[in-house]
Amino acid sequence: MTNYEEVKVCGYEEFCKAVSERKGKDIFAYFSGNKDDQGLSWCPDCVKAEPVVRGEMSHLPEGSVFIYCQVGERPYWKNPNNEFKKTLKLTGVPTLLRYGTPQKLVEEECFKQDLVRMMFTED
Numbered sequence: 001m002t003n004y005e006e007v008k009v010c011g012y013e014e015f016c017k018a019v020s021e022r023k024g025k026d027i028f029a030y031f032s033g034n035k036d037d038q039g040l041s042w043c044p045d046c047v048k049a050e051p052v053v054r055g056e057m058s059h060l061p062e063g064s065v066f067i068y069c070q071v072g073e074r075p076y077w078k079n080p081n082n083e084f085k086k087t088l089k090l091t092g093v094p095t096l097l098r099y100g101t102p103q104k105l106v107e108e109e110c111f112k113q114d115l116v117r118m119m120f121t122e123d
Helices: 012-020 044-055 074-078 107-111 113-121
Strands: 005-010 027-032 065-070 095-098 104-106
Touching (some): 005 012, 012 065, 095 107, 104 113
Parallel strands (some): 005 065
Antiparallel strands (some): 027 095
16 A cells, blocks of 8 residues: 555646646656557656656655656657746656755656655655
């Protein structure tokens, strides 16, 4: 039994909806490139980071929310005007962030278990 809620969303609108439905909760969001039918992302760093992030999810705070967000296909992500880059100020995928705080791990930082765990356990 997990003590957090996991939500899977695809695209910016679904992400915003998931966040607004969980106002007041401690929200962690993980952004990844879209996956194909085999479940592999076009983003090799995302493929590498996901097991690390998932391996630390047991450390998520009680009652928190983990949003797994697919940001779209590669051409959409590469567009500098996509909503994730413009509005959420994401610079790369994978990105793991604590929503509403400056805390975030970008790209290779998501490969490091200790950094991921620190984000999940620090107040």
